[in-house]
Amino acid sequence: MKVIFDDQGVQDLLDDYQRIAGVRIAIFDLDYNEVYNSPKEHSTFCQRMRVNGIIDGGCKECDKKAFGRVKKSKSIYIYQCHMGLIEAVAPIIDEATIVGYIMVGQMLNKSNIEQQWNYVHTKSRFMGVNIKSLKPQFLKLKQLSDDEITAITKIMQACASYIWLKYLIKVERAPLSEKIRLFIEQNISKDITTNKLCSYLGVGKTSIYQCVKKNFGLSLMQYIRYERIQKAKKLLENTDLMIKEIADMVGYEDYNYFSKDFKKISSMSPREYRKGYNKTLPKSL
Incomplete structure (x- = not known):
């Protein structure tokens, strides 16, 4: 099966979503490779965290497990990554077959921000990494209520359907x-x-x-x-x-x-x- 996206159409959709929701959104192929995104870069906090190989490996493994869960359920999945940030993944489906994944993430919930920082800081220290200098970047991450998180993930899921409905994706199936x-x-x-x-x-x-x-x-x-x-x-x-x-x-x-x-x-x-x-x-x- 060969999956072909309308590059400009998909990128415009992601840019519009990011402009309204204010959170990073990305599309992944069936091998879990990121192929489209908005904005292009991860948040400053995540970028600097993932310079560390241990943390970066944990992030990749966390994403892989999330994709695997969505692959089985074919439904949206909201979760906390291994560093405590909120992420959500939904499948892009064509004729009952998953042809890609759409993800939003790098968010915080509306609980006490200092408690969330202490969790991340403490966990990183157990991993042998000192991220104390990254607190200002952490505090800039978008905080959302549970209802807001649910809302933006539902809209993300609607984007996945829109990609199919508006022919922004073409699937060439093998016999x-x-x-x-x-x-x-x-x-x-x-x-x-x-x-x-x-x-x-x-x-x-x-x-x-x-x-x-x-x-x-x-x-x-x-x-x-x-x-x-x-x-x-x-x-x-x-x-x-x-x-x-x-x-x-x-x-x-x-x-x-x-x-x-x-x-x-x-x-x-x-x-x-x-x-x-x-x-x-x-x-x-």
């Missing part, structure tokens, strides 16, 4: 046959079942069976075995791994079963295949 092939390729060493494939792709067994038969001329299990053997061939050609190791790497626990399938599909044993392939290599290699 089902390619999705099946990629799933098998990426899980070649694991136990691949029809139920797992159905759950991952969100389609029924009949659709998968018919697709594989139509595109590959095989049953699903035959096609999985075929792909395993093709991967094994590449490993036999390009590595010095033991054949039993290769069998494990392509999802066969039983070496004899692997050899039987290999010979059935390739008309020779794995050992014969490797020996024959090596004979055809140029002498310079």
